Amino acid sequence: MEAMTQTGNPTSDEDLVANEYLTFTLGCEEYAIDILKVQEIRGYEQPTLIANAPPFIKGVINLRGTIVPIVDMRIKFNLGKIEYTPFTVVIILNIAGRVIGTVVDSVSDVISLTPVQVRPAPDFSGSFDTKYILGLATVDGRMMIVTDIERLMTSADMELIDDASASS
Amino acid sequence: MAIDMSQFYQVFFEESAEHLAAMEGLLLDLDVGNPDPEQLNAIFRAAHSIKGSAGTFGFTDLAETTHILENLLDRIRRQELGLRAEMVDAFLECGDLLRDMLEAHQGRGAVDAAAVEAICARLRQLSSDQPAAAPARPAASEPVTANAATGGKRRFNIQFVPTEVSAKGDGVKQLLDELAALGTLEILTQPVAGVHDVGYWQVRLSCNVGQEAFADQVDFIADNGAWRVLEDEPSAAADDAAFGFFDDSPGAPESDPGYGFFEPPGEPVSEASAVAPDGDGYGFFEPLPDVVPAPAAPPVEEGEGYGFFEPVATLPAAEPPAAEEGDGFGFFAPLPPVAASDASPAVVAPSPAVVSAPDEKATVEPRGRASKASPAASASDSSIRVSVEKVDQLINLVGELVITQAMLLQTATQMQENAPERLLSGLVQLERNTRDLQESVMSIRMMPISFVFSRFPRVVRDLSGKLGKQVELKTTGETTELDKSLIERIADPLTHLIRNSLDHGIELPEKRIAAGKSPVGTITLKAYHQGGNIVIEVGDDGAGLPRNKILAKARERGLQVSDQMTDQEVFNLIFEAGFSTAEQITDVSGRGVGMDVVRRNIQSMGGRVEIDSMLGVGTRMTVRLPLTLAILDGMSIAVGDQTYILPLSYVVESFQPQLGDIKTLSNQARVIQVRGEYLPVVVLHELFNLKPQSGDFSQGIMVVIDADGIKAALFVDALVGQHQVVIKSLEANYRRVPGISGATIMGDGHVALILDVSAIAGMAKSSVQKAG
Numbered sequence: 059m060e061a062m063t064q065t066g067n068p069t070s071d072e073d074l075v076a077n078e079y080l081t082f083t084l085g086c087e088e089y090a091i092d093i094l095k096v097q098e099i100r101g102y103e104q105p106t107l108i109a110n111a112p113p114f115i116k117g118v119i120n121l122r123g124t125i126v127p128i129v130d131m132r133i134k135f136n137l138g139k140i141e142y143t144p145f146t147v148v149i150i151l152n153i154a155g156r157v158i159g160t161v162v163d164s165v166s167d168v169i170s171l172t173p174v175q176v177r178p179a180p181d182f183s184g185s186f187d188t189k190y191i192l193g194l195a196t197v198d199g200r201m202m203i204v205t206d207i208e209r210l211m212t213s214a215d216m217e218l219i220d221d222a223s224a225s226s
Numbered sequence: 227m228a229i230d231m232s233q234f235y236q237v238f239f240e241e242s243a244e245h246l247a248a249m250e251g252l253l254l255d256l257d258v259g260n261p262d263p264e265q266l267n268a269i270f271r272a273a274h275s276i277k278g279s280a281g282t283f284g285f286t287d288l289a290e291t292t293h294i295l296e297n298l299l300d301r302i303r304r305q306e307l308g309l310r311a312e313m314v315d316a317f318l319e320c321g322d323l324l325r326d327m328l329e330a331h332q333g334r335g336a337v338d339a340a341a342v343e344a345i346c347a348r349l350r351q352l353s354s355d356q357p358a359a360a361p362a363r364p365a366a367s368e369p370v371t372a373n374a375a376t377g378g379k380r381r382f383n384i385q386f387v388p389t390e391v392s393a394k395g396d397g398v399k400q401l402l403d404e405l406a407a408l409g410t411l412e413i414l415t416q417p418v419a420g421v422h423d424v425g426y427w428q429v430r431l432s433c434n435v436g437q438e439a440f441a442d443q444v445d446f447i448a449d450n451g452a453w454r455v456l457e458d459e460p461s462a463a464a465d466d467a468a469f470g471f472f473d474d475s476p477g478a479p480e481s482d483p484g485y486g487f488f489e490p491p492g493e494p495v496s497e498a499s500a501v502a503p504d505g506d507g508y509g510f511f512e513p514l515p516d517v518v519p520a521p522a523a524p525p526v527e528e529g530e531g532y533g534f535f536e537p538v539a540t541l542p543a544a545e546p547p548a549a550e551e552g553d554g555f556g557f558f559a560p561l562p563p564v565a566a567s568d569a570s571p572a573v574v575a576p577s578p579a580v581v582s583a584p585d586e587k588a589t590v591e592p593r594g595r596a597s598k599a600s601p602a603a604s605a606s607d608s609s610i611r612v613s614v615e616k617v618d619q620l621i622n623l624v625g626e627l628v629i630t631q632a633m634l635l636q637t638a639t640q641m642q643e644n645a646p647e648r649l650l651s652g653l654v655q656l657e658r659n660t661r662d663l664q665e666s667v668m669s670i671r672m673m674p675i676s677f678v679f680s681r682f683p684r685v686v687r688d689l690s691g692k693l694g695k696q697v698e699l700k701t702t703g704e705t706t707e708l709d710k711s712l713i714e715r716i717a718d719p720l721t722h723l724i725r726n727s728l729d730h731g732i733e734l735p736e737k738r739i740a741a742g743k744s745p746v747g748t749i750t751l752k753a754y755h756q757g758g759n760i761v762i763e764v765g766d767d768g769a770g771l772p773r774n775k776i777l778a779k780a781r782e783r784g785l786q787v788s789d790q791m792t793d794q795e796v797f798n799l800i801f802e803a804g805f806s807t808a809e810q811i812t813d814v815s816g817r818g819v820g821m822d823v824v825r826r827n828i829q830s831m832g833g834r835v836e837i838d839s840m841l842g843v844g845t846r847m848t849v850r851l852p853l854t855l856a857i858l859d860g861m862s863i864a865v866g867d868q869t870y871i872l873p874l875s876y877v878v879e880s881f882q883p884q885l886g887d888i889k890t891l892s893n894q895a896r897v898i899q900v901r902g903e904y905l906p907v908v909v910l911h912e913l914f915n916l917k918p919q920s921g922d923f924s925q926g927i928m929v930v931i932d933a934d935g936i937k938a939a940l941f942v943d944a945l946v947g948q949h950q951v952v953i954k955s956l957e958a959n960y961r962r963v964p965g966i967s968g969a970t971i972m973g974d975g976h977v978a979l980i981l982d983v984s985a986i987a988g989m990a991k992s993s994v995q996k997a998g
Contacts, residue, residue: 106977107868108963109914118960118969120977123626125969127960156959219961 076170081202082149082162084131085138089162090169090195090202095151099165102146112217119159121150127218130161134216138163153208158218160211169202171195176204235331238283240611242328245272247680250321254683258311266303269317273299276324287342288327294346295320298353313352318684320345382431383414384455402429409433614710617670624660624667625952625971631660632973669707672853675753675762676704678717682724682751689728696735696746697728703753708760712851715831716762719824723764723847724749726821731768731845741842743767759833760853765846771797771839797837801825832858834875858953860970862946862978863929866916869978870942871951871970876983878930878937880945885924898939900930905939906990913965913989919943933983938990953980965989 079090105117105128114133118125128148132138148159176193190210195202212219249272252265273296280288295317301307323342330337384405405411408431415428635653638645679701690697708716732738732747739745752763773796780787780799787799801821828835833851852858860871881900888898888907896907907928911918920926920943929940951970956963956979967982 106969106979107914107916108960108979109916109965111963118956118977118979120629120971120975123622123629123954123971125954125956125959125971125977158959217961 076172079169079171079202079204080149080165081167081169082147082165084135084162087137088166088200088202090171090204091149091151091207093168095153095207097150097152097157100148100150100159101144102142102148102161115217116161119148121157121159124157126150126157126159128159128161129211129216129218132161132163151207151211153211154219156219158211169197171197171202171204179203235283237611238279239328239332242276242279242288243325245276246321246325246328248272250318250684251680253314253317253321254687256309256314258309258314261302261309263303266299266309270296270299270303285327285331287337288324288331291320291324291327291342291346294349294353295324298349301353307353310352316345316348316352318688320349382433382455383428384431385428386454405429405431612670614671617667621667621671624664628660628664629971629973629975631656633975636974671710672707673710673713674705674707675713675760677713678720679704679751679753681717682721685721685724686728686749689725690732693729694734695728695732697732697749698746699749699751701751706753706755706760708851708853712760712831715827716849716851719827719849720751720762720764722820722824723849724751727764727766727768727845727847731766731770733769737769755853756850759850762849762851763846764849765844767844770841770843770845771800771837772841773797776800793839794836797839800837801835832873832875857950858970858980859948860951860980861929861948862972863910863927863942864919864944864946865910865914865942866918868914868916869946869972869976870910871949871978871980872929872931872940873967873980873983874948876931876933878932880927880929883923883926883928883941885922888923898928900928900939903937905930905937907939907941908986908990909941911941911943913986931983931987933987936984936987936990938987940986951978951980 078093080093080096081088081090083089100121103119105119107117108115108127111117114130116128116130118127120126130140132140142161145164146161147163147165148161149165151158151160176195179188179191179194181188190206190213192204192206195204210216249269252269252272256262256265256269273292277289277292277296280286280292298307298313299317302309302313323337323345326335326337327342329335402411402413410432412430412432413427414430631653635657638650638653682701683699686697686699727749732749733741733743735745738747748767750763750765752761752765754761773793776796776799777787777789777791780802783802785799785802787796801824825835828849828851831851833849836848836850837845838848839845858871859874861874861877862869862871864870879900883898888896889904890896896909897904898907899905910916918926923941926941926943927945929942929945931938931940949972951972954969954971956966956969963979965982965985966979967985968980969977970980972978
């Protein structure tokens with residue numbers, strides 16, 4: 059873990075460019091996603107159910123005239139307690155030209171990470187496939203799971219997009 | 227000055243399409259026997275504008291074809307040729323091909339090169355027929371006027387720029403020899419030998435023959451338009467010596483027949499970038515209003531050249547695409563409306579100069595600018611082109627505003643007594659304003675239905691000719707407005723209905739006379755508003771629908787019919803797929819495909835079609851459409867804690883069932899008897915896996931739906947109300963959901979899903995079939 063702090067030795071110019079990430083918690087895990095994919099953050103409101111949708115698709119909400127599907131990542135990945143409190147937050151993502159909302163326990167921070175700080179994740183199997191993980195990063199002793207949110211949301215697993223338009 | 231022309235392509239395509247449409251409309255209006263010169267001029271101008279801009283943008287195929295078309299039109303409007311019906315046919319056909327070319331340039335479809343060739347040949351042929359007055363060559367647009375045979379020697383001033391091939395070979399020499407054989411030949415100007423082979427020639431020929439005798443040869447060595455022949459007769463060139471290929475501003479009336487193509491003196495003209503340094507007598511000049519006017523100085527023929535000057539445009543002008551040096555013409559960007567002050571004197575003045583000194587710069591002849599400026603200017607000022615996306619965005623925002631306003635109002639009413647008087651009155655005011663705003667924003671998308679109707683005179687004309695019928699088309703209510711997206715989608719179904727009326731409805735003239743009707747059939751096309759709908763009627767005074775024949779045909783096809791069916795029901799059979807009573811299949815209709823597609827298309831727009839018919843009197847098809855695609859008349863229904871919208875047009879009736887009404891088939895599928903018919907029961911909460919308010923059938927409501935003839939009874943918890951809802955796409959951000967066609971936002975800001983009735987009815991049918 060020596061090279062993972064802000065003072066790590068950069069190897070190239072590209073590695074110097076820090077990207078900003080939004081971090082959020084699901085249960086006791088912390089995730090980081092590219093902030094440029096985030097459109098806004100809003101409180102949770104009861105969505106309209108969609109018939110016969112998988113349980114982690116909570117339904118659709120009206121976001122200023124746009125119909126936006128809401129995904130609960132906690133249900134999808136079996137993380138933490140599924141409860142909706144006034145602090146439950148929906149991150150509205152703008153991915154592949156679509157607007158998608160995702161329910162998380164809380165939003166923590168916006169952090170800067172350079173590519174060197176993101177270390178490859180060890181190979182493990184689980185519901186959260188490693189192909190959606192860009193790597194792991196440590197900030198102030200906390201481990202962040204840096205997620206390829208675009209790939210995750212457009213994957214067939216999420217059942218958000220018709221197969222025809224699915225990309226991975 | 228490399229300007230990316232492609233950014234203007236779209237404008238060009240739209241404009242050209244408009245010109246083509248205008249041309250077609252005018253052609254159809256034209257009285258062949260006694261054409262109105264104004265109309266002829268307008269047709270000519272449309273062709274002229276297309277040619278000009280096509281050249282500017284480098285669409286040479288378009289430019290060349292329109293050029294030939296224009297030449298013939300020009301001769302007709304100058305009454306050198308009489309207008310004949312076959313010419314109108316050729317023009318219309320040519321217009322179709324031009325439209326194909328435009329489409330092809332936009333990447334849609336391909337142009338039939340052979341057809342283009344054929345129509346060009348036909349136009350040339352038409353143009354060379356009847357050599358009444360003077361010139362025979364159509365490709366020349368030669369200006370020589372009607373004073374043809376004066377006897378004695380005629381002197382021609384021949385100017386041309388040979389193509390590179392003929393200039394390098396001995397084509398020019400051969401031409402000169404041939405000309406010399408006709409009479410006395412005098413070379414006035416020739417390019418500096420060796421410097422540049424392609425160059426400007428001017429010769430004078432005195433001979434006894436007309437120019438038809440040598441025009442072909444000249445045309446052979448020079449490109450179309452890169453040559454001209456002037457007859458040196460005082461009267462000849464007076465009003466139309468100069469010709470050119472230059473663009474007008476669209477729709478500009480061109481009052482003087484001799485159109486010149488030069489900037490009027492006084493306009494700053496810069497030729498800075500253009501002139502081929504080696505003595506071609508013309509150049510392509512870039513218009514740069516802010517550049518100091520430079521004296522025109524093409525090295526060899528001073529000032530003679532027909533120059534190709536860009537009109538001073540508001541856009542930084544386009545580089546003429548014709549980079550080939552040696553082509554004696556240029557293409558000009560459409561001229562935007564120009565200030566009209568420097569008008570009439572300039573127009574008159576240059577004309578005499580043309581006569582006496584065709585090789586002087588005096589050929590510069592400003593057009594009648596005064597006349598053109600005002601209409602063009604007013605037309606462009608009164609409307610703007612805005613992308614549909616922007617309008618849709620605006621409509622969405624206003625939709626949002628309406629919802630927000632409704633939410634506010636709801637909150638205020640919940641406060642009841644506590645709400646301050648001023649807040650309430652303010653909210654009422656807001657409600658009125660938002661409604662007005664919504665209405666006016668919606669009206670932006672509205673277009674008069676004449677956009678669709680205008681194509682039908684042509685359809686009727688072509689078809690009636692083909693079928694040997696005499697048909698008159700009457701349209702009313704062309705100004706009725708409906709949504710642009712509907713306009714685009716209604717065109718095909720309507721065309722089909724009209725073709726159908728023409729083919730099956732209207733009888734042949736003999737039959738009509740025998741039936742005591744006028745030999746000329748009438749098709750009426752009517753559009754009007756009725757309630758929240760727009761109604762389009764296609765009526766004919768033809769034979770009417772033969773009820774017995776339809777019934778017989780239906781039995782033949784194994785459809786369930788009975789003699790007790792109402793006329794309406796019988797007539798609706800013709801919308802069944804593959805149904806045709808035509809005795810023989812024509813290439814117009816009768817194959818039985820079509821009416822079912824018509825009905826499906828209209829239903830997909832949320833509309834419906836009805837038929838009224840009386841044997842021997844006529845048929846009337848009535849199409850009812852919602853005013854806009856974005857709004858739907860819906861019934862909101864409650865299932866469990868959810869609200870769904872059921873499109874009202876599918877709802878037949880609703881009633882509260884008794885427990886015993888519902889029977890089961892093999893203990894699985896449920897059916898209910900409604901007015902003697904057993905309908906499958908679709909229990910919505912089961913379909914959507916919801917917890918119902920009550921599982922008891924007697925506590926809920928049955929809604930009978932009819933989707934494309936498939937009926938089903940939908941069991942819901944309650945009917946909530948009837949609304950007009952704005953349709954939102956679910957697929958934009960999510961995916962297709964079976965049984966759901968879209969979503970909408972209710973007054974409280976919540977999303978309600980719109981049921982896909984056809985899919986649900988289909989589900990019901992398949993479940994019954996499985997059980998049975």
